[in-house]
Amino acid sequence: MELQLVITTFNRSAYLKNLLASVAKLDPAPTGVVVVDNASSDDTTTVIQVAAKQFPIPLVHHRLEENVGGAGGFSAGIAKALDLGAEWIWLMDDDVVAHPDALEAFSVWMDRYRCIHGRRYDEQGKPFFWQHRFCSYLGIHLPVRGNVFASSEVFHTNVGCFEGMLVHSDVVRAIGLPDPRFFINGDDTTYGWLISRKFPVAYINHYVLSKARPQKQIDLVIRHLNDSNDLGRYCAMRNRGHIGQYLRHENAYNGWGFALGTVLTAVKEIFRLIAVEHTLRGIPTLWRGWREARRILGDTSWQPMKPLNHPADYSQDCP
Template sequence: MCTASARPGRNLLHVPDVGAERVFIIITTFDRASYLQQLLHSIALLDPRPDGVVVVDNASTDETPEILAAAELPFPLVVERLPQNIGGSGGFAAGMVRALAEGARWLWLMDDDVVALPDALASFQPWMRRYSCIHGRRYDAAGEPFFWQHLLNDTLGVHLPVRGDVFVDSPVFHTNVGCFEGMLVSADVVREIGLPDARFFLNGDDTTYGWLISQRYPVAYVDSFVLRKTRAQRQIDLGVRHLNDSSDLSRFCGMRNRGHLAHYLQLHDRFSRVGFGLGTALSAGKEIVRLIAVERSLSGLGALWRGWRAARIILHDPTWRPEPPLTESSGAAGASR
């Protein structure tokens, strides 16, 4: 990851070589064979086509290996089966290393519980001439627009939703966070910023990665639908925020990873101890509301408490270091951390 505390050239427009797009799709999957099969089928129908697909199998125990072995795509399929589950962040890091080795110029990251819309890459192409980190819109499992329009508040260390229609005056919204459920990023930016921090495992890894990119280049959210979620989730609309159901693992990681986020904010001189403490309280409060309003249970409080304690240990760890810059020799090591 970028280790500089200053922000030289922040938000400079980065224009990749659009004459050689070479888009590779990177999918991280774990024990969701049926969802993965739907996703692979949708990718086969993309027009224009990607140049290849890298699927990172996080040591799945279901039929995922058989699904991948039987897959027939009109472009190369590369399978990286890991010996153990290293989470979404580790899986995407491993997939990005492999895609770069395959000559990718663009990396389109996505979870396994979505399908790609047939004209997705065509929708991206006009924006690839202006931006090097792009997010398209998504539908939820019911076919309704999925809510995702956030900005990270540096003082609180919390991504806050932007109310209203962010596309009412422009087809592009500049954000400062990322989402691995659809992020399209140029290979040049990945080499400069580095790989996602595998220590996050899940929850907050993409937010932080997008924030790190935004310290140097614009991160665009564009008014073009490119994905549809296939996994239905319980959710509520609170007016100022949408909340989906979650899991104890996600709750634990979300709280724990605030320790890692705090260190990255410190590296960029954006850390406020008081503000970040308030942000941690707000994060815990949001999860409690999620438990009560969405999941109608308080059984996840223990995971929140354990995550908070783990975050404090990380925050006060004098040996903590950011993920190293991406190099030929360190890429694979960073991905398997």
């Protein structure tokens, strides 16, 4: 079985170094690793080169000419993994570490599902909250309360997360690559929803990753709310336009419901500013994002990502 691990990184070489060290201990091991470098300006290249010399499996440094965000990075990384012959692709950000038995845990479910997520710990070793369903009426994902594993070791959802998604190549060819226009925020949720229209999406009761980067967060009982930044806030609102267009393409768009979902998104971001970050300085950024979302929604030339029918073009690979 050809399984490629795809990591997207940008200027976080210390986290990347720790992640690669954990990947080297995976048992069983993946076939290879593709590190998508979003034009980092720190010592990321050196970290990858040093790791590659002693890595137990092939490690490809796939450096992009510009920072295309997590969405663009995973799109390029998946394309490269397919070019390398991957049957399965495991996706993750650079600020996590992998558990040694992660692929063994996934293997139990790989005959049954084609899109699988495992559980994660936060940086304090506590369970990271990730149990949602996408509500197409509102165009947002909503938390699912309670213990979703109370009666089963697998929870069926309709959202995705690039911080740990394991996806089969057949799924990518049927759905297409992740949409790089999202840059960050909402890209994986939307991709998971698109996958769920054709394939079941599974969340299994086994911890496969741990978050390494500390984040401010508050516990809202039904979910956790993390801190963000101006780019994240802008994209959260701007990408409402892309989400709306995908809903239209899938004949699942309701204008009134989507407008309410946009209001709820703005309220959540404002609450995040007040409760988690203790500031209101990000509100103008939300306004700019909303205006751009309106422009995207009105773009009659907008087209979704297409299923893969031919090989993609790639940026240069570094030795």
